[in-house]
Amino acid sequence: MHDGSGLIAVQNLTKQFGSVTAVQNLSFTVSPGSVTGFLGPNGAGKTTTLRMLLGLVKPTSGTATINGRPFHQLGRPGRVVGAVLEAQGFHPNRTARNHLRVYASAIGVPDAQADQVLGLVGLSTAAGRNVGGFSLGMKQRMAVATALLGDPQVLVLDEPANGLDPEGIAWLRNFLQSFARMGRTVLISSHLLAEVEQTVDQVVIVSRGQTMYYGPLEHLRQQQQRRVFVQPSDVGALATALREAGVQALEQLPDGRLAVSGMDAKQVADAALRAGVSVYGIQEEQADLEQIFFRLTSGQFAGHAPAPYQQQQGGWA
Amino acid sequence: MGDLVQAELRKTTTTTLWWALLIPTVLVALGGGLLSGLLGQSIVEVFSSSEAEQLSDALGVTPDQWKFSLLGIGRTINLATMFPLIFGALAIANEVGTRTITTTFLTAPSRVHAMAAKMMVYALWGTIYGLAIIGFTALGIVLTSNSGQMPDAGGWAMLTLVCVLSSILMTMFGVGLGALIPNSAGVVVLLIMYFLVIENALQLGLRIAGVPETAVGFLPNGSVDGLTGSVAVDLFLADAGVVPEEGVYWLRVIAGAGGAQAWWLSGLIFLAWVAAAFGGGWARMTQKDIT
Numbered sequence: 001m002h003d004g005s006g007l008i009a010v011q012n013l014t015k016q017f018g019s020v021t022a023v024q025n026l027s028f029t030v031s032p033g034s035v036t037g038f039l040g041p042n043g044a045g046k047t048t049t050l051r052m053l054l055g056l057v058k059p060t061s062g063t064a065t066i067n068g069r070p071f072h073q074l075g076r077p078g079r080v081v082g083a084v085l086e087a088q089g090f091h092p093n094r095t096a097r098n099h100l101r102v103y104a105s106a107i108g109v110p111d112a113q114a115d116q117v118l119g120l121v122g123l124s125t126a127a128g129r130n131v132g133g134f135s136l137g138m139k140q141r142m143a144v145a146t147a148l149l150g151d152p153q154v155l156v157l158d159e160p161a162n163g164l165d166p167e168g169i170a171w172l173r174n175f176l177q178s179f180a181r182m183g184r185t186v187l188i189s190s191h192l193l194a195e196v197e198q199t200v201d202q203v204v205i206v207s208r209g210q211t212m213y214y215g216p217l218e219h220l221r222q223q224q225q226r227r228v229f230v231q232p233s234d235v236g237a238l239a240t241a242l243r244e245a246g247v248q249a250l251e252q253l254p255d256g257r258l259a260v261s262g263m264d265a266k267q268v269a270d271a272a273l274r275a276g277v278s279v280y281g282i283q284e285e286q287a288d289l290e291q292i293f294f295r296l297t298s299g300q301f302a303g304h305a306p307a308p309y310q311q312q313q314g315g316w317a
Numbered sequence: 318m319g320d321l322v323q324a325e326l327r328k329t330t331t332t333t334l335w336w337a338l339l340i341p342t343v344l345v346a347l348g349g350g351l352l353s354g355l356l357g358q359s360i361v362e363v364f365s366s367s368e369a370e371q372l373s374d375a376l377g378v379t380p381d382q383w384k385f386s387l388l389g390i391g392r393t394i395n396l397a398t399m400f401p402l403i404f405g406a407l408a409i410a411n412e413v414g415t416r417t418i419t420t421t422f423l424t425a426p427s428r429v430h431a432m433a434a435k436m437m438v439y440a441l442w443g444t445i446y447g448l449a450i451i452g453f454t455a456l457g458i459v460l461t462s463n464s465g466q467m468p469d470a471g472g473w474a475m476l477t478l479v480c481v482l483s484s485i486l487m488t489m490f491g492v493g494l495g496a497l498i499p500n501s502a503g504v505v506v507l508l509i510m511y512f513l514v515i516e517n518a519l520q521l522g523l524r525i526a527g528v529p530e531t532a533v534g535f536l537p538n539g540s541v542d543g544l545t546g547s548v549a550v551d552l553f554l555a556d557a558g559v560v561p562e563e564g565v566y567w568l569r570v571i572a573g574a575g576g577a578q579a580w581w582l583s584g585l586i587f588l589a590w591v592a593a594a595f596g597g598g599w600a601r602m603t604q605k606d607i608t
Contacts, residue, residue, distance in 0.1 A: 048608070054423060056607040078424040089416025091332055098331035106324035106424040146420060 002067030002074050006032030006153045006185040008053065013062035014209075015048050022048040024209035025062070030187050030202075032153070035180045037200035037217070038189040041297050045209040046189040047085075050158050053187075054083050066154055078107030082147030084140070084157040092132025096123060096142060099131055100149060107150040117145040122171070136163030144172070154185040161195050173199045193293040207297040220292060227285045228260045228268045229253070233278035241275035242268070257281075321425055321434035328417075329438060334407065339449060342400040346393060346450045350457020353389020358462040360385045383557050386458050386466045391549035391572040393454045394480045395542050398487040399512060401446035405439050405491025406504045409602065413499035419607055428603045432496075436595075439492050440485050447484030451477045472552045479548045479580060483541055486584070490537070490591045496598025512538050520576075533576030540586035543577020550574055 008030035015023040023045040030036045040046050051057040053064040055071030066074065066081050074080045090099055100114035118124050121141040126134070131142060140163050147155060155176070161169050176199055180186045190196045193203075203220065205213040213220060232238040235258060239250055242260060249261035260268050265284045272279045329335050361383065412418040425431035458467060468476065491508065498504045516538040523532050533539040549572045554560060560568070569575050577583045 051606075051608065056419060056422060058604075058606060072427050075426060077426065081423075083423055085419060089419060091328075091411070091415050091417055093333060094331050098327070102324050102327045102331065103420055103424050105320050105327060106421070108320040150424075 002069040002080060004153070005067055006183070007068065008064075008066055008154065008156075008185060008187055009068075010049065010053065010064045011062055013049060013052060013064055014060045015045070015052060015057065016060045021209055023052070023059075026206065026209065026211055027062075028204045028211055028214045030185055030204075032185040033180060033183050034201040035176050035186040035188060035199055037193070037196045037203040038187055038206070039193055039196070039203055039293065039297075040189075040191065040206035040212075042191050044191075044206045044297065046191075046206060047158055049206070050083075050085070050156055050187070050189060054081070054085075054156060076108060076150070078103070078150035078152070079109075080150075080152055081154040081156060082150060082152035084143040084147045084155075084160050090131035090134075090139065090142060093130050095128050096131055096134075096145075097127040099142070100145060103146055104149055109150055113149055113151075117148045120148060121145045137165055137168050140164050141168065144175075152184075155179060155187070157186070157188045159189055159191070161190065169195075193290050197289055205293065205296050212296040217289070221289060223292065226261075226264070228263060228265050229257050229281075229283040229285065230260060230265075230268050230272070230279060231257045231281040232272055233280065237275050238272055238277045241271050241277070245271050318430065318434065321430055322437050324424070325434045325438040326441075329442060334404065334411075335442065338400045338404050339446065342397050342446055343449055343453050345397040345400070346453035347457045349389060349393025349396060350454035350459075351461050352457070353386040353393060353454070354458040354461030354466060356389060357384065357386030357458075357466045361466070384466050384468065384553055386462055387468060387472075387549045387553045388546075388568065388572040390454055390458070390476060391542075391546040391574065393457075394450055394476075394483060394545045395538075395573050397450040397454070398446070398484050398541070399509065401443050401484045402487040402491040402508055402512070403505055404442060404446070405488035406495040406508055407501055408435055408439055408492045408495055409598065410495035410499045410501045410504050414501050422607060432599055432602060436489070436492065439488050443485030443488035444481055446488065447481030448477075450484060451480040454480075468552050472555075475548055475552065476545075479545045479584070482584060483544050483587075486544075486587055486591050487541060490541075490587075490594050493591065493594030493596070493598040496602045497594060530576040531578070534574075534578045534583060535586055537587065537590045539577055540583045540590065542573040543583030544580050544587060546572040546574025547577055547580035547583055551580070 010029070011027050013023055013026040014021070026045070026049060038046055038050070048057060049064070052059045053066065053071065055077075063070065071077060071081075094102070096118060097114055100117060101111050104111055104114050115124070115127065118127050121144050123138065123141055123145065126138065131139065134142065140160060144157075144160065147157075157176075160172060164172060176186050176188065180201075188196060188200065197217070200217060202216050203213065204211060230238070235252060235256065238258060239252075242250060242258075242263070245263075245267075247260055247262050251259040253259055263271075265282050269279055269282060364383070409418070412421060421431050422428055425434070455473065467473075491504075494508060495501075495504050498507065516536055519536065520533045520539060524530070534543050546569065550565070550569050553568060553572075554565065566575075569577070574583075578586065
């Protein structure tokens with residue numbers, strides 16, 4: 001039987017579909033009590049990884065466990081892990097309530113649970129309607145309701161924000177956070193960091209089937225070297241002064257400004273004053289997680305990026 | 318396991334397919350029964366006319382005791398069990414099509430458990446369809462012929478047994494094939510074409526090619542037809558008195574048991590086909606990556 005820890009562990013997971021390597025030697029763990037974002041561009045192997053974790057796809061090598069056990073050894077998996085998968089289906093001619101009752105009996109929970117989860121996702125009024133007539137957002141809510149039927153300890157969601165309206169996304173965010181605060185585990189995949197930035201505590205960033213970063217979101221934010229853009233009266237004099245002050249990373253931008261790394265705006269302005277250089281404008285760059293995410297994952301399709309984009313990227317390096 | 322069986326049962330009762338297919342099943346059974354009764358009755362009346370009676374007296378046979386409607390019962394069951402076959406075929410094919418198979422596998426302890434629960438529920442549905450088929454076929458015959466055309470209680474019991482067996486096996490054959498070819502439209506068209514056209518053409522080809530008649534009884538439709546057809550012919554012969562050997566051959570062909578083995582052997586042969594289809598489907602579904 002499983003250990004009830006709520007821990008997700010992926011170790012050296014690899015999946016080969018014919019000649020295509022979807023996931024390559026992927027490792028990470030997800031702890032209970034937090035929402036972990038599983039991020040990567042489309043085709044990075046996120047869905048395949050989640051499906052291997054859920055026993056739907058057989059790994060070529062490596063292991064994926066929930067509560068210390070592979071999915072098929074969980075006993076009553078519906079009570080341990082609930083999953084919202086992108087392609088999760090519904091019979092179009094089955095009502096929402098009946099759909100949930102079918103799986104309530106499979107999981108072994110009372111029928112009343114079906115109405116309870118419908119209420120939880122805000123679909124009580126649509127309980128008697130056929131799911132075939134639901135909007136994409138309603139279907140996503142239905143998928144969440146199905147995942148919650150067994151009151152699971154672990155929730156795995158694959159791109160759950162797809163099709164949800166802003167209200168739905170806000171609801172999902174609050175729901176997942178309170179779910180995690182109860183000491184449960186949430187793993188949520190997305191190809192947009194911005195989409196989950198406000199929801200997740202930690203992130204696993206994958207690209208080309210490999211882990212690029214794994215840790216708290218806060219550390220990632222701190223990793224970002226802030227830059228200061230300054231427009232001086234004399235670029236050469238300020239550059240010399242800054243180099244003397246120990247700044248190594250200096251770059252002149254095409255618009256005549258200097259990009260300074262390793263100093264904040266105040267230090268740059270002080271250096272300019274000491275060098276007798278006028279400052280016409282100064283700007284501190286905000287840490288942009290999306291750009292870090294971009295940098296971590298851009299390798300995947302680097303060969304196809306248009307030239308201007310490459311230059312811009314080069315400026316960051 | 319009981320939970321999964323209940324879940325599978327609910328899957329079948331919460332959509333319209335079970336009665337959408339039960340209606341034509343009942344209509345075919347009733348229609349077949351009415352037709353069998355009418356034809357059986359008219360044949361006996363023809364044979365009972367004075368001229369025919371002289372001929373049959375000369376041959377030493379008693380055609381007025383021939384229960385021709387029995388042969389129609391065999392044929393009716395064969396045709397009506399096409400519907401439970403389709404019902405079975407859609408069991409897994411539909412789940413793969415609507416992608417509910419993902420949730421099915423996510424909520425079951427293992428795929429083997431999910432498949433086993435499905436097998437039990439569809440065996441139950443096979444029984445329900447089988448009982449409906451024999452019930453409405455019998456009703457059709459009762460409405461159109463006199464008691465002389467009907468089998469006795471033992472005969473009815475035997476027909477009920479093989480009808481239910483045939484219906485269960487056809488349903489299971491469908492479930493297996495639907496798992497092997499998880500495409501709703503594809504598997505339904507294939508099964509209908511095979512049972513109604515392809516195998517009949519194959520049987521004809523085998524007969525023309527001079528292959529021994531018994532080969533037909535080893536084919537899927539030949540064997541499942543033999544299961545019910547052989548019982549119908551046996552019951553016919555039990556009450557028929559003397560029937561010439563050539564006559565028996567034609568009786569078997571009419572009843573759908575041409576070239577078939579004894580009913581129980583035919584049943585075992587079809588069971589082997591079911592096991593092959595089900596085993597193949599089972600293996601495929603337990604190994605398949607659900608992407």
